[in-house]
Amino acid sequence: MEKIVNNSNLCSPLGVRGNMTHKERFLATIANQPVDRPASWLGLPVPAAVPGLLKYFKVNSIDELKIKLDDDIYPIEVPYNFPPSNHIACAFKFAKTSHDDKPDERTLTAPGFFEDIDDPALVETFPWPDPALYLDVEESRRLAQTIDPNYVRMGVMWSAHFQDACAAFGMEKALMVMLINPDMFQAVIDRITDFYLKANELFYEATKGYLDAVLIGNDFGSQNGLMVDPDSLRAYVFSGTKKLIDQAKSYGLKVIHHSCGSIYPIIQDLIDLGVDSIHPIQALAAEMDAPNLKSGFAGKTSFCGGVDAQHLLVNGNPEQIADKVNELKLLFPTGLIISPSHEAILPDIPPANVEAMFAALNGKL
Numbered sequence: 531m532e533k534i535v536n537n538s539n540l541c542s543p544l545g546v547r548g549n550m551t552h553k554e555r556f557l558a559t560i561a562n563q564p565v566d567r568p569a570s571w572l573g574l575p576v577p578a579a580v581p582g583l584l585k586y587f588k589v590n591s592i593d594e595l596k597i598k599l600d601d602d603i604y605p606i607e608v609p610y611n612f613p614p615s616n617h618i619a620c621a622f623k624f625a626k627t628s629h630d631d632k633p634d635e636r637t638l639t640a641p642g643f644f645e646d647i648d649d650p651a652l653v654e655t656f657p658w659p660d661p662a663l664y665l666d667v668e669e670s671r672r673l674a675q676t677i678d679p680n681y682v683r684m685g686v687m688w689s690a691h692f693q694d695a696c697a698a699f700g701m702e703k704a705l706m707v708m709l710i711n712p713d714m715f716q717a718v719i720d721r722i723t724d725f726y727l728k729a730n731e732l733f734y735e736a737t738k739g740y741l742d743a744v745l746i747g748n749d750f751g752s753q754n755g756l757m758v759d760p761d762s763l764r765a766y767v768f769s770g771t772k773k774l775i776d777q778a779k780s781y782g783l784k785v786i787h788h789s790c791g792s793i794y795p796i797i798q799d800l801i802d803l804g805v806d807s808i809h810p811i812q813a814l815a816a817e818m819d820a821p822n823l824k825s826g827f828a829g830k831t832s833f834c835g836g837v838d839a840q841h842l843l844v845n846g847n848p849e850q851i852a853d854k855v856n857e858l859k860l861l862f863p864t865g866l867i868i869s870p871s872h873e874a875i876l877p878d879i880p881p882a883n884v885e886a887m888f889a890a891l892n893g894k895l
Contacts, residue, residue, distance in 0.1 A: 586881035650717035661729035674740035751791020810835025848886035855890035
């Protein structure tokens with residue numbers, strides 16, 4: 531891994547000094563304070579997208595690409611050695627059916643281990659994994675220490691306790707259990723939360739002094755609205771979310787909370803729970819357009835996303851990408867980490883559009 535270094539050398543469009551470090555720009559952006567330019571995050575290119583990006587930008591690694599783009603956030607995905615996925619998002623083998631146990635192919639809808647169990651006292655009959663056996667604390671520390679401290683070092687923990695609870699029963703059954711046997715649902719989601727609290731503690735202790743932020747979250751939204759009514763989330767899910775946020779805050783970390791989809795009705799809840807930034811602005815989801823979020827929450831929190839990855843980045847041209855970024859910069863001169871509206875950079879996004887996004891961000895297009 532190359533040493534990440536600060537490559538910011540910009541003039542200030544907002545009357546603040548230029549040459550803000552990546553971390554200074556990030557902290558000012560999420561605090562809704564003046565910045566030389568809005569903070570940025572490339573996102574997480576999937577393996578299939580990497581060769582095309584490296585070839586187009588004439589670099590040898592994603593690290594070199596981030597330097598070339600002058601990106602601000604360096605994600606550290608927690609090293610979790612649990613084959614075949616080796617990914618903490620696949621720590622629980624709940625599904626009764628056979629499927630590829632990988633983050634982008636896991637299932638929440640297959641019948642799960644707890645499908646036919648209705649006694650909360652039986653929650654320990656599942657073989658719960660011990661994260662200490664699989665989370666590589668030495669590699670966690672090494673990864674964090676490699677990154678220049680002027681960069682934003684963000685742990686990608688996910689800690690998706692709600693999604694995992696859905697997988698524990700099978701999603702349709704889980705939502706039924708939430709309503710007709712809430713004690714059973716609560717027992718399972720609390721046990722999942724305990725797993726993540728332990729895993730996160732291992733990671734935070736290993737990276738103490740070398741980490742600035744953490745990305746956690748669950749997908750609560752569909753394209754047109756919430757998958758679960760707000761009151762149910764408040765009753766059964768957000769207590770765990772609060773524990774995860776408070777834990778990160780106790781280590782001095784900024785918390786970016788992820789949820790895909792239309793989540794407008796619970797944005798204030800996330801603010802009240804203590805998140806520092808809400809990711810992503812899924813631009814085409816109902817009520818999640820940037821002007822609507824600016825109208826409802828300006829100054830109350832910050833956001834990350836906004837550049838549509840469902841249509842614009844895939845099918846648009848560089849001029850259209852630049853127009854959108856410049857529109858976002860006018861709407862959110864601060865308070866928005868400009869990023870694709872999904873954390874994954876997929877192979878169907880032309881590298882020229884990625885280039886245009888960052889060129890416009892830096893005032894070059």
